[in-house]
Amino acid sequence: MIFCQLFEPLSSTYTYLLGCEETAQAILIDPVIVAIERDLGELSRLGLRLAYSLDTHIHADHITAALELKKRVGSKIAGPAIDRLPCVDVGIEEGRPFQLGAILLKPLHTPGHTDGHFAYVSDERVFTGDALLIEGCGRTDFQNGDAAVLYKSVHEKLFSLPDDCLVYPAHDYNKRHVSSIAQEKERNPRLGEGRTLEQFQGIMAGLNLPYPKFIDHAVPGNRQCGVCPADLPDKLAQYCAKMTDSQQG
Template sequence: MSIELATPRLLLRQLMDRDTWTYTYLLVDPDTQQGVLIDPVREQLERDLALVRELGVELLYVLETHVHADHVTAAGMIRQQTGARIVYSEAAQVKAIDRAVNHGDSIAFGNFTVRVLATPGHTNGCVSYYVDGMVFSGDALLIHGCGRTDFQQGDAATLYRSVTQKLFTLPDATLVYPAHDYKGRTVSSIGEEKRWNPRLGNQRSEAEFVELMSNLNLDLPKKINEAVPANLETGISFDPKRYLHEAFSMADLHTAWQSLPEDELIVDTRSPQEYDSGHVPGAVNIPFGEEDRHVDALKEYKKIYLYCRSGRRAQTVLADLSILGLDNLACVGHSGMPEWQRAGYPVAT
């Protein structure tokens, strides 16, 4: 008798910042332990990093649904400590990010793919993220509500079309995870919101919605003057030379490897166990977290090429070594050893 094992479902952790009623979501592929974090809050940085460490997550991306006005993001600090790449909508025009996305783009981690849905209206740079029967809707669609439309280029008619033409066209069983809830609710569904949402449900017309939103008369968020400027800089004072670099692929590394001079070095930043299982011939192993011990030796090289499995650790090592004064670095920031192996390049063990 054969037993077929079902594909593991995505691991989800829903976290809350009670001061701002903000939800942060950690999504993890249980097969590969690769994950993404959605809408992190600065005050919860240590909590979120501790959870990532405890679960053994290789954090690939920080996904932001929009430029928040009620809290400062932890995205920049998380990138500093994990190498995770920061993702915003291109329309948000946020500085110093790693990837700007548009409607229909996809973001892969492990065996899962996040689909980007442009859902402007609360702000002009709002996006929702759909993956594995769940949609993380930011402030566009809340549980029995929606985001306001009276600041940050908000527009009620635009938000109406974003929700009704994009989110409400998802399957009714799709779980809705919003960026906030002020009544302690944790999750809804598209089917529930289409029927019961008092602002957008029950086939409310666009004209009715626009009139309703124009008469809310809400106070501005308390932290808007701090949060918006900070979030346009990923939550930190940012030096792009340390955290951003030109794209360098494993194919580029292979080209460099074929004629590597003595004053250049390839560094594998994975663990010793990963390195022993297969690495680029001639590469030396400096595991992520140990790079500061080798600064003086690395300064002797004209050029150093860094790689790992997915680019996360290599990118973090690049940032750390840059802070310590090295400027002779190149980094494979979007792939790693599996790509080298798939290409059929030589492997040493």
Template sequence: MLFKQLFEPESSTYTYLLACEDTKQAILIDPVASEIETYLDLLEQHGLSLVYSLDTHVHADHVTGAKLLKERAGSKAVLHRNSGVPCGDILVTDGCLLRIGSIEVEARYTPGHTNACTSYVVDNMVFTGDALLIDGCGRTDFQEGDAGTLYDSIHNQLFSLPDDTVVYPGHDYKGRTHSSIGHEREFNARLGHKQTREDFIELMKHLDLPYPAKIDVALPANKACGNVDADCKK
């Protein structure tokens, strides 16, 4: 399997390229619109055909590259069915499987940061989007966020994976590239140390985070698969 972790610095977003080296079929997880040329160059460099672009949720901090990739690489946009994105080509539910060559991608529904968050498991790796971050988690104060739901999602869908499962998050702001389920279950600042559900809900209630800087542009664009001409409404 070919694997590349890519980084968009303005929003500190990680995008992941995975490809079957036999069939040359590929997927991109959480592509960013501004980085399209980088993705297309990588695909050409390795002789890959992009089959799917997977968004872990409807992002509020950057515009997805799904629309541009569909137009220029012929890929299909994949999101959870609760995303409210009518232009999605494939709307997954919990347990859905996608295949590219010998690679199997399992969708695990992990709502709480948003109502449509989905993590993707590939072999001993899990791509958690904004649900589980390294030493943290996604905020729960907008886009149908709910702290109790997020706690349940992480414990039931992610912390139930083997300890050595490698965690690849949607963002990191300190230069860290990956972690492990065992490490996060034990040491995550918000969820580790046997943190109770009630304590987690109380902690998330008092984060006092600023309004997301790009949400008024990114959210309507992403509900249209990355169409920046979509009406921008608060």
């Protein structure tokens, strides 16, 4: 399998390109609209045709590129079926593997950050979205988030994966690229280190995070699979503008 990790610096989002060497088809996990030219350029460079975009959840900090990619190259939109988005071509469900050529993804419903959140297991890798970050996790105070539910998702599903399974999150804010299940069990200060549910709930309740500055535009836009709002304030215009500097992680 061809594998690339790509980084969008404005929202600190990782996009993952998975390519099948047999069919020359590809999947993009969590593509960002401002990075679409970078992603299409990477696909061209590798001689791959994008077959699917696949989101882990309805994002609150950026606009997905799913719809624009479909318009540009004809790729299909895949996403969690539980969200019931009419713009999604293929609904993802736990227990139903998602396959493209030699690429096989095992979907895991991992709610808690959002109620429709999914992670995707591919051989020795797991794409954890915002459910499990490197020594952290996504917040649980919006989009039907729930700390107790997230704790259960991580401990019963993600932490049950092999210790050497590589953790590839949707974000990192400290220039880190990859972790492992063993490392997160041992070093994650919120969910690892033997933290109890009560301790985790206390940690999340005490974060006192500011209201997400883009959420009121991102969530409605992403419920349409990636529509930039017409009323976007000038101070947030960069979230839908073309990137001037494409960085690769």
